[in-house]
Amino acid sequence: MSEDACSLHNEKEWEDGQVERVAVEGASLRDGGSHALPTFRGIPLSELKYHGVLQALTAEAIGWQPGAVSAEVLRAQEEWEAVDSIQPATGSWAGSEQPGQLISFSEALQHFQTTDLSSFKERIQPTVRRSGLAALRHLLFGPPKLHRGLHEERDLVLTIAQCGLDSQDPVHGRILQTIYKKLTGSKLDCALHGDHWEDLGFQGSNPATDLRGAGFLALLHLLYLVMDSQTLLMAQEIFRLSHHHAQQFPFCLMSVNITRIAIQALREECLTRECNRQQKVIPVVNSFYAATFLRLAHIWRSQQKTISDSGFVLKDLEVLAKKSPRRLLKTLEIYLAGTSKGQASLLGAPKGYGPHAPHSKELTFTGVCDLPLHSSEDAQPI
Structure with missing residues (x-):
């Protein structure tokens, strides 16, 4: 060759x-x-x-x-x-309209304010139904009526609590992604389903299945908690507590139960006086939710509670929150004022905290949804 x-x-x-x-x-x-x-x-x-x-x-x-x-x-x-x-796998949300972009609470709220929610609004009961002596007692000794100008805002809160998580809605995806990123510090988008949601404290790999009794309002409350610079510090502190080697609890599922307490407090008119005073409903409900979560964390930390105590803690917390909402809100104000000045945490920092602490995924959690309502007026669930 x-x-x-x-x-x-x-x-x-x-x-x-x-x-x-x-x-x-x-x-x-x-x-x-x-x-x-x-x-x-x-x-x-x-x-x-x-x-x-x-x-x-x-x-x-x-x-x-x-x-x-x-x-x-x-x-x-x-x-x-x-x-x-090639597109991302179904449920990743990585191909949404604004991939990777965090969403603020006000932007998320505006989405619901401009969306047709009429089918969900038909299901709400703005106040609990009372009859007989309970109705008479409430009329004579109960809180004042909510100002008529606040009815629409109250109804919006209760309507959002009827909405579920829609995997096809890019705004819903951004809300969930924002919660994940702010709690974990991750810069990357995550999949709709997966074990990473269990790490955040949902019971399973699909967050949508854990919103019973609180609807999408539960996710809005988490978004509110992590997107405010002051309450973010509180959220991260409670999140660390939820990963304590002995006192661990499912963070997001606990939050869902606290949202449900806030819904019941609003319907039972426990927050009416404060709403009338501030001439607002949504900020009052948000603060009440945060204050109740703070109170739970304080009880959990100071009284060395564990997951086996969750049902009893939530039961007592619901009674306390409805009875003394203004007291809870004041506690939150004091806490936030302290954190803004760089003072020591009100929760403390017990040994064993941190992202690498063991976190069992096989926890039996008794939520508020599984407990009887504690209201003398025979409140009905939404």
Whole structure:
């Protein structure tokens, strides 16, 4: 074989090897492999134009013309071109309208204010139904009526509590992603389903299944907690407490139960006096939720409670919160004032806190939803 023929033969073998390597590495990528993207003559294939890439490579390697490409190579080209259009797995929310962007509480609230929620609003009962002596006692000794100008805002709160988590709504996705990122410090989006939600304190891998009795309001409350600079510190402190090696509890599920207490307090008109005083409903409900969560954390920490005590703690907390809402709100004000001045935590910092503390996923949690309502007026659930 002449020197020129030998050179052409070797070059052809090298080119064949390049095409074969592209096919092999492309298959590994399609199969979910972790290999780096292949290159051709030092140029990443991801930077080449997808259309006609494999025909050009084949023609250069073995002298084929565009019309002489085999069916197998054409099929490989189609699969490679499809790489550019691959979308994230269902439920990842990574392909939402504004991927990776946090959402504020006011923006999330505005979404619900501008969305047609009429079908959910039909289900609400703004106040509990009372009859007989209970109705007479409430009329004579109960709180004043909520100002009429606040009825629409109150009804919006209760309507949101009827809404569920919609995986097709990008705003819902951003809310859940924001909660995850602010609690964990992660910069990356996460999947709709997965064990990472159990790490945050949901009972399973799908947060939507844990909103019973509180609806999407439970997620709005968590968003409020983590998006305010002062309450974020409180949320992170309680989150650390939930991962204590002996006093661990499901953080998000506990939060859902506290949201339900806030809903019942609003319906039973326990918050009416404060709403009338501030001429607002949503900020009062938010603060009441945060104050109740703070009170639970204080009891949990100071009295060395464990998951087996959760039902009793929530039961007593519900009674206390409805009886003395103003007292709870004052406690929250004192706490936030202290944290803004950099003072020591009111919760303390027991040993064993931290993200690496063991956290069992097989906890039996008794929530407020599983307990009888504690109201002398025979309150009805929403």
